[in-house]
Amino acid sequence: MATAKMKFRRGMDFRRAILPYLYLVPAFAVMSVITFYPLIYQVIISFTDFQTKDLRFGLASPELNFIGFKNYTDILTGGLPVQNFNFTRVLVYNFWWAITNVMVHVPAGVLIAVLLNTPGLWFKKVYRAIYILPVVIPPLVVAVVWQNIFHETNGAMNQFLTTVSQWFGATDPVRIRWLTEYTPPIPWLLPTGPLTLAYYAMMIANFWLGWPFMTVVATGALQSIPKDLYEAASIDGASGPQQFWNITVPLLRPAMIPAAVYGFITSFNLFAFVFFMTNGGPARSTEILVTFAYDLVRNLRLYGAAAAFSVFIFIVALIVFLVTNKITRATESYT
Amino acid sequence: MASVTFRNVYKRFGDVIAVNNLNIAVDDKEFLVLVGPSGCGKTTALRCLAGLEEISDGEILIGDRVVNDVAPKDRDIAMVFQSYALYPHLSVYDNMAFGLKLRKVPKDEIKRRVNEAADILGIRDLLDRKPRQLSGGQRQRVAVGRAIVREPKVFLFDEPLSNLDAKLRVAMRAEISKLHQRLKTTFIYVTHDQIEAMTMATRIAVINKGVLQQLDTPQNLYDRPNNLFVAGFIGSPAMNFFPGRLRKDGDKLLVDTGDFSVAIPAKYAKPYESHVGKEIIFGIRPENIHDSEFIPPNVDVEKVAVKVDVTELMGNEIFLYLVSGKNTFVARVDPRSKLRLGQQAQVAFDMDSIHIFDAATEEAIR
Numbered sequence: 204m205a206t207a208k209m210k211f212r213r214g215m216d217f218r219r220a221i222l223p224y225l226y227l228v229p230a231f232a233v234m235s236v237i238t239f240y241p242l243i244y245q246v247i248i249s250f251t252d253f254q255t256k257d258l259r260f261g262l263a264s265p266e267l268n269f270i271g272f273k274n275y276t277d278i279l280t281g282g283l284p285v286q287n288f289n290f291t292r293v294l295v296y297n298f299w300w301a302i303t304n305v306m307v308h309v310p311a312g313v314l315i316a317v318l319l320n321t322p323g324l325w326f327k328k329v330y331r332a333i334y335i336l337p338v339v340i341p342p343l344v345v346a347v348v349w350q351n352i353f354h355e356t357n358g359a360m361n362q363f364l365t366t367v368s369q370w371f372g373a374t375d376p377v378r379i380r381w382l383t384e385y386t387p388p389i390p391w392l393l394p395t396g397p398l399t400l401a402y403y404a405m406m407i408a409n410f411w412l413g414w415p416f417m418t419v420v421a422t423g424a425l426q427s428i429p430k431d432l433y434e435a436a437s438i439d440g441a442s443g444p445q446q447f448w449n450i451t452v453p454l455l456r457p458a459m460i461p462a463a464v465y466g467f468i469t470s471f472n473l474f475a476f477v478f479f480m481t482n483g484g485p486a487r488s489t490e491i492l493v494t495f496a497y498d499l500v501r502n503l504r505l506y507g508a509a510a511a512f513s514v515f516i517f518i519v520a521l522i523v524f525l526v527t528n529k530i531t532r533a534t535e536s537y538t
Numbered sequence: 539m540a541s542v543t544f545r546n547v548y549k550r551f552g553d554v555i556a557v558n559n560l561n562i563a564v565d566d567k568e569f570l571v572l573v574g575p576s577g578c579g580k581t582t583a584l585r586c587l588a589g590l591e592e593i594s595d596g597e598i599l600i601g602d603r604v605v606n607d608v609a610p611k612d613r614d615i616a617m618v619f620q621s622y623a624l625y626p627h628l629s630v631y632d633n634m635a636f637g638l639k640l641r642k643v644p645k646d647e648i649k650r651r652v653n654e655a656a657d658i659l660g661i662r663d664l665l666d667r668k669p670r671q672l673s674g675g676q677r678q679r680v681a682v683g684r685a686i687v688r689e690p691k692v693f694l695f696d697e698p699l700s701n702l703d704a705k706l707r708v709a710m711r712a713e714i715s716k717l718h719q720r721l722k723t724t725f726i727y728v729t730h731d732q733i734e735a736m737t738m739a740t741r742i743a744v745i746n747k748g749v750l751q752q753l754d755t756p757q758n759l760y761d762r763p764n765n766l767f768v769a770g771f772i773g774s775p776a777m778n779f780f781p782g783r784l785r786k787d788g789d790k791l792l793v794d795t796g797d798f799s800v801a802i803p804a805k806y807a808k809p810y811e812s813h814v815g816k817e818i819i820f821g822i823r824p825e826n827i828h829d830s831e832f833i834p835p836n837v838d839v840e841k842v843a844v845k846v847d848v849t850e851l852m853g854n855e856i857f858l859y860l861v862s863g864k865n866t867f868v869a870r871v872d873p874r875s876k877l878r879l880g881q882q883a884q885v886a887f888d889m890d891s892i893h894i895f896d897a898a899t900e901e902a903i904r
Contacts, residue, residue, distance in 0.1 A: 434590050435623035439637035439688075440611035449636070453627040 249274055249510035257506070274511035283499070283508055288487075292396040294519070297491040299393055300402070301471040304409055309463050311410070312417020313455060317447070319418070320425050331422070334415040342412065346479035349408035353381035360404075385485050399488040401481050408480060409470065417462060424458035425451070464527040468520065492516045540601035540614070540691040540724060541566045542587065547596035549582050549748075556582040558748035560596070564741075569718050569725040571739035573732055575771070579748035580728045581696055587726065588617050588694055600692060616685035617694040620701065622677045624669040624684075630656075631665040634684045648687075655686040658720070659713075675706045682717070695727040699734065711737055732772050736760070744768050766900040769821050769893055775857065778827070778867035780820040781897060784813050793820045793894070797863025800840035803889050809904050810894060817897035824857070826888040827869035829877055839886035846881045860885065 247262065250269055257264035277283050278290050319330055337345070352359045355378060364377040381404040387397040428451065436446045474493045477483065483490035483498065490498070493516060499509035542564040549557035556579040564570045572580040585591045587598055589610035597604050605613050616637075624633050631652055638648045656662045659679040669677055678698060685693055695714070699707045715738050718725050729735055735742045736756045744751040744759065744767070752764040763769035769777045782795035791807045791814070792799045800820075802810060833839055847866065848859035851873070858869040858877060869885055877883050894903045 429621065429623065431619050431621055431623040432625060434588075434610075435617070435619060435625075435684075436636075437590070438588060438610045438615065438617050439684075440640040441636075445640060450625065456627075 245510045245513055248507055249514050251507045253506035253510070255504045255506075270507070274508045275514075277508065278511055278515065283505070284503065285499075289396075290515075293487075293490055293492060293495055295395040296393065296489075297471060299398075300405075300489075300491060301467050303406065304413060304470040305463050305466045307406065307410055308413040308417050308466055309459055311414045313421045313452075313459065315414065316418045316421035316425055317451065320422065334418055337412050337415045338419070342473065342475040343479050345408065345412050346476045349404070349411070350382065350480050352408075353404045355380050355383065382481055383485050385488065397488050399485055401485060401489050405477070405480060405489060409473070409476060412476065413466060413470070417459070417466065420458055420462040421455060424455050428454045460527075460530060464523075464530075467527075468523065471520070471523070472516070492519070541599075542570075542692055542724060542726060543597075543599040544583070544587075545597040545599065547583070547586065547598060548594045549579070549586055549591060550594045555748050557586065557593075560745075560748075560750055562743055562750065562753060564724060564726060566724055567722050569715075569727065569738060569740045571727045571729060571735040571742045572745055573729055573735040573742055573771075574745035574751075576730050578745045580730075580745045583745070584617075584694055584696055584726065584728045587692075588615055589613050614691040615694055616688045616690040616692075617696065618681045618685050618698045620697040622669075622681040622701075624677055624680055626669050628668075629665065630661065630667055630669070630672070630680050630683075633669065633680055634687050637684065637688050651687040651689070652683075655683040658686065658717070659683050674702050675710065678702060678710060682714075686717075686721070690723070692724045692726060693721075695725065697729055698727075699729070700731070707734075714738060733774065736772070742772075744771060746771075762902070763893065764902055766819060766821075766895045769895070769902075773823055775824050775868045775870070777821045777823050777893065780865050780867070782818060782820050784810055784816060784818055784894075786814050793818070793892075795820065795863075795865060797865055798842045800842065800887055800889065802892070802894075803838045806889075806892075813894075813896065813903055818903070819895040819897050819900070821893035821895060822887055823891065824868040824870040826891040827860075827867070827871070828886045828888065829858075829869075829871040829875040830884045830886050831876070832872035832874060833886050834888075838889040840889050841884045841886055844883060844885050846877050846879055846883060849877065849879055858885075 244262075250271060251257075251262075252268050252270050252273075257267045260267075281288055281290065315334075319327060351357075353361075355361065358381070360381065361377045361379055364379070365373075368377055379400065382401045384400045385397065387399055388403070389398065392398050432450050432454075433446055436450055441449060471491070472493050473491070474497070477489060477491055477494050478497070481489045483494045487495075492512065496509045496512040496516065499505045499512060542562075544560045544562040547557055547560040548555065558579070560583055562570070572583060574580045582591060586593045587600075589605065589608065593606060597606060599605065600613055600615070625636065628636065634652045634655060635648045638651065643651075652665070653662070656665055659682060661676060661679050661683060664672060664676060664680070669680065672680065678701075681698065698714075699710050702710060711734060714725075714727075718738075727734075727738065736759075739756055741753060741755055742759055743753045746767050752759060752768045754762075759768060759772050763772060763777075766779070770779070780793075780795040782793050785792045785794045785799070787801075789804070791802045791804075791810060793802060828834065828839070830841060842862060844860040844862045846858055847861050850857040850859075853873065855873055856871050856875050856877075858871055858875070860867055860869055871877070871885075895901065896903055
């Protein structure tokens with residue numbers, strides 16, 4: 204009798220223990236097919252000289268050679284059959300691109316949020332509806348539109364600058380080669396590589412794309428700062444700017460740091476925008492890691508090298524993730 | 539050290555008049571409590587004084603200076619908020635030092651003042667903590683400390699104890715009183731709790747619907763309320779009111795409530811003569827209604843027949859909820875009283891401590 208009861212209970216325990224795993228099975232099944240399988244496959248081919256001719260049989264292809272870390276060393280030492288390729292330069296540029304974007308978007312987003320949060324401002328809700336627009340427009344559309352804006356002869360930017368310069372007496376139309384000029388306007392700014400005009404043009408375009416998200420986050424965070432803190436500060440003797448630096452900024456920090464991390468990772472891997480606006484040009488000066496990896500496959504058919512490239516990106520993303528995760532944990536909410 | 543004067547102060551929010559022609563002169567070193575039900579305008583009045591709200595009309599003076607157009611930081615005041623409003627990202631020390639740093643007080647001086655305030659409040663060992671690591675009572679102390687270090691002319695308190703539990707509230711009440719004696723500065727304190735007002739204030743301003751009802755010492759407010767509102771607001775349990783009429787019966791002046799009549803002693807009758815035949819409201823505090831068996835000596839009493847509805851034993855006293863006709867009222871009687879639920883009995887009204895109000899104006903008849 205007692206043993207039967209024990210058996211029954213043991214059965215219950217077993218069922219209870221296995222239940223959560225049963226619930227996980229469907230999700231894992233889907234993820235295995237669309238995430239884990241390609242991931243592992245990619246890591247494997249990064250150690251091969253996988254090319255177009257191997258596509259038919261995949262890993263079973265008779266012509267497929269395992270070449271160890273050759274793809275990796277080729278990438279690091281510039282051994283790829285690509286002109287003017289320098290991995291460090293692309294990596295540094297990619298970091299620079301992501302960091303400078305975040306450094307512009309976050310302060311601008313906060314500033315705009317603070318301005319739009321002014322009590323008594325008219326049509327607040329209208330502004331908030333409008334500035335969410337860039338967040339929902341596909342980067343492809345944004346890139347194509349901005350590419351046209353920066354067109355050398357017909358672009359809106361040069362036409363605008365022409366009009367402005369005419370106010371000051373100039374007669375010649377402005378013909379800045381925004382996306383094709385290779386000579387960097389400020390040569391010393393990034394020692395590892397040229398920061399061409401295209402970079403600045405992309406910064407402008409991506410600013411349009413990037414600040415609204417930061418403003419959305421900052422607006423939410425601003426509204427959660429209790430009003431009486433400002434009142435206490437004003438009695439304590441803090442002027443408007445002092446209140447901004449001593450109350451607003453520190454209390455926005457817990458919300459803005461994760462947003463900045465998100466912004467960094469988004470900019471770091473902003474494939475569609477870069478690909479469609481400059482395609483990495485001129486002369487690969489605005490190429491980022493993901494567009495480069497894509498180029499290796501699309502134009503050079505170097506599947507193995509591209510796979511190794513992706514592994515590098517993965518490692519970089521992982522490091523960024525781990526570091527920022529540590530930072531964000533260190534700055535958890537104050538309350 | 540400064541006096542504070544409200545002179546014909548109005549504050550309107552659109553059509554709502556939050557503060558209506560407020561006139562208060564607070565003396566230097568006084569502990570003035572603004573008390574009233576929630577929404578009566580007492581906090582608004584305090585915020586006007588702090589400079590957090592602009593007044594619509596009138597003048598506010600701190601000392602001899604009109605401060606209508608003076609920024610909060612230049613009014614030489616410090617305020618303790620209901621929510622404490624501590625800066626969550628700063629340590630206790632930095633919270634207290636914040637105002638001094640902004641005023642460019644030398645570092646040594648800041649340290650001296652913060653440590654001194656921390657000693658007064660017993661928070662010396664908390665100086666490195668963040669507000670979230672503190673209990674409610676400790677946060678309260680830090681908020682007070684932040685005010686003390688500024689050494690302002692006037693301290694403002696906006697319901698500082700309402701977020702504390704009952705026991706802590708009583709303890710902090712005593713501490714704030716002590717602080718006032720120690721600092722010898724003008725305190726202006728807003729609360730909805732009449733017990734806080736009674737226990738701490740040198741004078742109380744009772745406010746209702748934006749209008750000052752009475753400004754007086756706690757004892758005077760209790761003994762001689764100007765009107766029905768003050769009489770009902772100050773004291774717990776509240777004063778009992780009986781609508782009725784003044785009637786002459788021979789030489790005697792009677793309060794006739796319809797259910798019972800009590801005679802006003804001849805020595806007090808004079809001011810009421812003019813109201814004979816008119817509607818009045820008769821008021822008597824619960825402690826002035828006695829069990830007939832335990833009447834204190836030397837009081838003029840009038841007996842009233844009642845039915846005991848509820849009894850609440852407090853240990854040192856008993857609250858009797860009594861019914862007489864359409865009137866229900868409370869008596870606070872001697873704990874030896876044998877009156878029990880449902881009993882018919884006679885209670886004694888102490889006629890030396892009665893209040894009579896004009897039913898139309900609700901003003902005390904004197």
